Amino acid sequence: MKSYINNIKTLSIVMMSIFMLMKCTAPVDKAGEAGNGTQTSKERADIPENYKWKLTDMYATQADWEKAKEALPAKFEKVANYKGTLGKSASNLFNALEYLEGVVKELFMFGSYASMLSDSDIRESEPLGMDQEANQLYTKFGAAAAYIDPEILSIPEHKLNRFFKTEPKLEKYRQYIDNVYRVKTHTRNASEENLIAEAGIMQGNSNSIYSVFSNAEMPRAEVTLASGDKVVLDASTYALQRASTNREDRKLVFESFFGKLDEFKMTLGTQLYGKVKENMFVKNVRNYNSCLEASLNSNNIPTSVYHKLIENANKNLPTLHRYLDLKKRMMGVDELHYYDIYAPLVNDVDLKYSYEEGYDMVKKALAVLGDEYVNTLQEAFDGRWIDVYPNAGKRSGAYSNGSAYNVHPYILLNYNGQYEDVGTLAHELGHTMHSYFSNKNQPFINANYPIFLAEVASTANEALLMDHVLKQIDDPQIKLSILGNYLENARATLFRQTQFAEFELKIHELAEKGESLTGEKFSEIYLEILKKYYGHEDGVMVIDDVYAIEWAYIPHFYYNFYVFQYSTSFTASTMLAEQMLNGGEEMVDNYIDFLSSGSSEYAIPTLKKVGIDMETDEPFEVTMARMNKVMDNIEAILDEIG
Numbered sequence: 001m002k003s004y005i006n007n008i009k010t011l012s013i014v015m016m017s018i019f020m021l022m023k024c025t026a027p028v029d030k031a032g033e034a035g036n037g038t039q040t041s042k043e044r045a046d047i048p049e050n051y052k053w054k055l056t057d058m059y060a061t062q063a064d065w066e067k068a069k070e071a072l073p074a075k076f077e078k079v080a081n082y083k084g085t086l087g088k089s090a091s092n093l094f095n096a097l098e099y100l101e102g103v104v105k106e107l108f109m110f111g112s113y114a115s116m117l118s119d120s121d122i123r124e125s126e127p128l129g130m131d132q133e134a135n136q137l138y139t140k141f142g143a144a145a146a147y148i149d150p151e152i153l154s155i156p157e158h159k160l161n162r163f164f165k166t167e168p169k170l171e172k173y174r175q176y177i178d179n180v181y182r183v184k185t186h187t188r189n190a191s192e193e194n195l196i197a198e199a200g201i202m203q204g205n206s207n208s209i210y211s212v213f214s215n216a217e218m219p220r221a222e223v224t225l226a227s228g229d230k231v232v233l234d235a236s237t238y239a240l241q242r243a244s245t246n247r248e249d250r251k252l253v254f255e256s257f258f259g260k261l262d263e264f265k266m267t268l269g270t271q272l273y274g275k276v277k278e279n280m281f282v283k284n285v286r287n288y289n290s291c292l293e294a295s296l297n298s299n300n301i302p303t304s305v306y307h308k309l310i311e312n313a314n315k316n317l318p319t320l321h322r323y324l325d326l327k328k329r330m331m332g333v334d335e336l337h338y339y340d341i342y343a344p345l346v347n348d349v350d351l352k353y354s355y356e357e358g359y360d361m362v363k364k365a366l367a368v369l370g371d372e373y374v375n376t377l378q379e380a381f382d383g384r385w386i387d388v389y390p391n392a393g394k395r396s397g398a399y400s401n402g403s404a405y406n407v408h409p410y411i412l413l414n415y416n417g418q419y420e421d422v423g424t425l426a427h428e429l430g431h432t433m434h435s436y437f438s439n440k441n442q443p444f445i446n447a448n449y450p451i452f453l454a455e456v457a458s459t460a461n462e463a464l465l466m467d468h469v470l471k472q473i474d475d476p477q478i479k480l481s482i483l484g485n486y487l488e489n490a491r492a493t494l495f496r497q498t499q500f501a502e503f504e505l506k507i508h509e510l511a512e513k514g515e516s517l518t519g520e521k522f523s524e525i526y527l528e529i530l531k532k533y534y535g536h537e538d539g540v541m542v543i544d545d546v547y548a549i550e551w552a553y554i555p556h557f558y559y560n561f562y563v564f565q566y567s568t569s570f571t572a573s574t575m576l577a578e579q580m581l582n583g584g585e586e587m588v589d590n591y592i593d594f595l596s597s598g599s600s601e602y603a604i605p606t607l608k609k610v611g612i613d614m615e616t617d618e619p620f621e622v623t624m625a626r627m628n629k630v631m632d633n634i635e636a637i638l639d640e641i642g
């Protein structure tokens with residue numbers, strides 16, 4: 001998932017619009033896990049209609065969309081006309097917010113239509129143009145609505161309290177206003193805010209330079225594989241070749257890829273230090289105790305949640321090491337190296353599922369979630385909420401888009417019939433059902449779920465799917481493959497992302513102490529953490545020094561304390577799935593309430609309501625118990641088949 005929301009300090013509606021248009025990509029998109037696009041020669045016209053999403057549910061014809069476009073600027077003007085009135089009376093405030101809410105709601109659907117039309121075939125210039133037009137309108141709207149949050153902040157608190165008493169309809173906007181107020185102590189006076197806004201022009205440079213350099217201009221290593229094939233190692237060929245079944249190839253690919261990055265250590269280090277300094281600037285001018293606090297405050301997440309995650313990962317490294325030892329056993333090698341990390345655990349398991357079979361499996365796996373959930377899954381299938389197959393020019397990956405509030409959520413897939421594709425379907429349906437329940441039960445203003453919760457519903461579905469599939473399968477090789485897949489996912493999502501989070505915290509702490517950072521220093525810190533996680537000293541896995549540069553491969557370090565949420569989502573969803581499988585109907589009702597809550601409350605209390613307290617060790621411990629149970633299972637199968 002991309003993060004466009006790094007520097008939100010007040011959750012304005014304008015920002016929320018960007019937030020909500022964020023699309024969740026398939027789980028492969030986690031930091032350092034980027035997968036490959038799907039290639040197909042099939043033209044979109046050759047795919048039967050019932051496998052394509054029904055965008056006409058939003059606008060019956062393109063002319064209707066054009067009509068909406070013509071009408072929007074006048075509505076923006078009306079938004080701007082409320083300026084200077086918000087503090088005058090409770091009804092003024094209500095009217096302004098209600099009007100604004102309606103415009104944003106329309107804008108979301110307007111933009112979603114264009115972007116989904118364009119994603120269907122990105123080679124088509126007309127939809128691309130529509131998407132660009134929508135983006136221009138966002139910017140215009142942003143300018144028209146920029147006064148809202150500062151003006152709310154200028155209303156004295158006692159007056160605002162009185163507003164809530166005299167105008168009960170304002171209650172709907174309480175959470176929104178609370179969010180604006182919550183960061184008030186970190187808001188400066190008007191002229192200082194202007195200066196800070198001006199400084200914004202310099203923000204994002206380090207990220208842009210990193211992105212251009214690492215994606216485009218950086219020279220690539222070229223290797224000759226055992227087959228004699230020559231391969232230029234960019235991000236996607238690296239992602240493909242690192243999982244090669246040939247060990248010598250893996251070693252060569254790893255060493256060449258990271259060796260090349262290491263040649264640019266000073267440049268890459270200066271870039272990352274630039275980003276750290278940017279975060280330092282925000283921390284200082286906004287008066288936070290730490291960069292971590294400054295970042296987490298935008299979603300009202302206590303820093304203790306972050307610290308607890310790191311503490312728990314460190315405490316439970318023996319569970320990760322058990323998995324690595326198991327991998328060593330299954331691969332039949334004496335010594336496990338870092339370049340073995342993506343090697344397949346089991347060879348030659350080829351499971352194929354038609355889309356109908358896959359959908360049916362997912363429906364059965366999620367039957368535990370009750371009638372409304374399952375009936376809505378059927379509605380999504382019948383009502384063409386989903387764009388199923390790849391076609392030439394279609395956007396790669398997968399996402400769910402819940403922005404068309406009055407219509408229904410949509411899903412983009414590139415379904416190829418692999419077991420992994422069924423997992424992606426379950427994952428995206430998790431997001432879609434989260435949007436469905438929140439959109440249905442919350443007013444638009446509170447419908448979008450917070451980013452901290454975004455991956456909970458999706459990964460909970462994956463857990464339920466695995467549980468279901470394992471009960472249906474007898475073939476030990478297939479079982480090993482599915483269980484192994486789970487463990488690898490736990491490593492990549494929970495431990496690896498926490499390892500990144502620990503690195504991110506460490507470099508910011510050093511900067512806060514006044515230390516300057518270089519590529520050399522980043523590598524030194526990274527290597528120490530990497531060796532600790534993979535048990536280098538204990539002989540679990542050999543980490544050669546060349547991998548110290550891996551930090552330079554992770555774009556998420558420019559996202560400002562983002563990756564830890566992959567880990568926390570994983571533990572929260574594991575605990576939820578366990579509860580639903582063991583806890584019966586009451587737990588399911590709780591879960592549906594959770595899905596229905598949108599952003600009507602902050603993320604941590606929302607989870608607490610369903611019995612998940614992210615400020616305790618419990619979610620992590622439950623996840624470790626599950627990992628160990630899966631490993632018990634694998635060992636039993638291995639002992640049986642010898």
Ligand SMILES: [Zn+2]
Binds near residue numbers: 025026427454
């Ligand atoms: Zn997702």
